[in-house]
Amino acid sequence: MNISDVERDALYKVIYARRDVRREFLDKPIADDVLARILSAGHHAPSVGFMQPWDFILVTEQATKQAIKQGFDLANAESAAQFSEDKRAAYQNIKLEGIVESPLGICVTCDRQRNGPVVIGRTIKPEMDLYSTVCAIQNMWLAARAENIGLGWVSIIHDQVLRDTLAIPDHIDIIGYLCLGYVSKFKSKPELEEFGWLPRENLERLIHKEKWSVKND
Amino acid sequence: MNISDVERDALYKVIYARRDVRREFLDKPIADDVLARILSAGHHAPSVGFMQPWDFILVTEQATKQAIKQGFDLANAESAAQFSEDKRAAYQNIKLEGIVESPLGICVTCDRQRNGPVVIGRTIKPEMDLYSTVCAIQNMWLAARAENIGLGWVSIIHDQVLRDTLAIPDHIDIIGYLCLGYVSKFKSKPELEEFGWLPRENLERLIHKEKWSVKND
Numbered sequence: 001m002n003i004s005d006v007e008r009d010a011l012y013k014v015i016y017a018r019r020d021v022r023r024e025f026l027d028k029p030i031a032d033d034v035l036a037r038i039l040s041a042g043h044h045a046p047s048v049g050f051m052q053p054w055d056f057i058l059v060t061e062q063a064t065k066q067a068i069k070q071g072f073d074l075a076n077a078e079s080a081a082q083f084s085e086d087k088r089a090a091y092q093n094i095k096l097e098g099i100v101e102s103p104l105g106i107c108v109t110c111d112r113q114r115n116g117p118v119v120i121g122r123t124i125k126p127e128m129d130l131y132s133t134v135c136a137i138q139n140m141w142l143a144a145r146a147e148n149i150g151l152g153w154v155s156i157i158h159d160q161v162l163r164d165t166l167a168i169p170d171h172i173d174i175i176g177y178l179c180l181g182y183v184s185k186f187k188s189k190p191e192l193e194e195f196g197w198l199p200r201e202n203l204e205r206l207i208h209k210e211k212w213s214v215k216n217d
Numbered sequence: 218m219n220i221s222d223v224e225r226d227a228l229y230k231v232i233y234a235r236r237d238v239r240r241e242f243l244d245k246p247i248a249d250d251v252l253a254r255i256l257s258a259g260h261h262a263p264s265v266g267f268m269q270p271w272d273f274i275l276v277t278e279q280a281t282k283q284a285i286k287q288g289f290d291l292a293n294a295e296s297a298a299q300f301s302e303d304k305r306a307a308y309q310n311i312k313l314e315g316i317v318e319s320p321l322g323i324c325v326t327c328d329r330q331r332n333g334p335v336v337i338g339r340t341i342k343p344e345m346d347l348y349s350t351v352c353a354i355q356n357m358w359l360a361a362r363a364e365n366i367g368l369g370w371v372s373i374i375h376d377q378v379l380r381d382t383l384a385i386p387d388h389i390d391i392i393g394y395l396c397l398g399y400v401s402k403f404k405s406k407p408e409l410e411e412f413g414w415l416p417r418e419n420l421e422r423l424i425h426k427e428k429w430s431v432k433n434d
Contacts, residue, residue, distance in 0.1 A: 010227035050409035079340035123296035
């Protein structure tokens with residue numbers, strides 16, 4: 001099947017317009033057919049040995065979101081303490097999640113026992129099943145953006161909070177907790193770039209020819 | 218920026234048409250501008266704390282590819298021994314890489330020290346930088362497909378072989394070795410599904426409402 005130049009450019013548009021969204025969520029539900037398309041995009045990610053190790057837990061209840069938000073708050077206070085004093089105030093001013101404001105949370109997990117125990121392609125690099133699940137998340141992230149839905153990945157929370165709150169069995173790995181919803185706008189640049197936390201790296205300096213090369217400033 | 222329905226459908230077309238490619242590579246080089254678009258798509262993946270921890274090592278030299286292929290062969294023999302006897306013959310018949318036939322290899326790595334040591338969003342879940350790099354690979358995979366270029370992820374190789382062959386420093390993590398090239402065709406289904414190694418999971422059974430639910434057959 002051939003992809004046309006117009007279709008190719010649409011992919012690039014979505015890739016460049018995708019943001020990690022933590023604010024500007026609207027109180028507008030995501031229709032079932034839209035959500036089904038986003039989940040199906042995740043389910044059609046590549047997976048090692050066609051293992052498809054992912055599961056998706058959909059969260060809409062306020063009490064559940066509040067429990068997860070509380071877990072974030074505790075983990076975020078711990079995190080702030082890790083930053084040097086000169087960066088701490090700036091860190092504490094950044095909004096890093098939209099757990100309660102977003103209409104839908106999705107916890108994406110990895111069942112490392114699925115279709116095992118010996119999985120093609122995981123024999124030498126055991127983390128490949130975790131990486132497959134991340135590919136599913138990236139597909140969902142792009143699909144959400146293509147549906148004009150914002151998605152934010154909340155990583156500042158202990159897995160145990162999600163495990164307890166969502167009754168996730170011990171043998172299931174937690175990869176990410178995602179917040180989804182329509183938004184009033186998408187920023188033109190990543191927020192951390194926009195307000196000067198870090199600049200965009202120069203891609204040319206990240207490309208090496210034939211072997212690793214040390215690049216001096 | 219709004220994404221139109223036509224653009225959304227183009228994304229889905231690329232997601233569904235993407236394959237893990239190990240054969241059918243053509244002896245046709247990838248033009249510099251096409252490669253630049255694929256790498257830029259990777260570079261515009263989400264990254265934890267805007268860390269952008271990735272590097273891309275481009276491999277075109279035959280001697281290098283041969284060394285990597287040799288590493289694959291050894292790891293693949295090790296891997297075959299892990300399968301039960303009834304599956305081993307089937308496993309050994311599957312072509313799992315196109316290292317030498319594909320015109321371009323790209324080793325994608327993760328520099329966990331970049332923009333650190335304390336990275337926003339990595340404070341509680343340290344593997345987030347590895348996951349960011351996987352998001353870059355998935356962007357590249359989709360970009361390659363949108364350029365009608367096949368991409369295969371070779372995971373059956375010890376990191377040390379890639380490290381030695383490509384002179385990758387010890388502090389850099391190796392995430393994936395990718396083989397890219399134009400192909401005579403893309404399969405309509407994943408190869409492991411097509412020949413009956415494993416079926417496509419039923420997505421409905423992977424979706425849980427509000428909490429994890431045990432689904433019985």
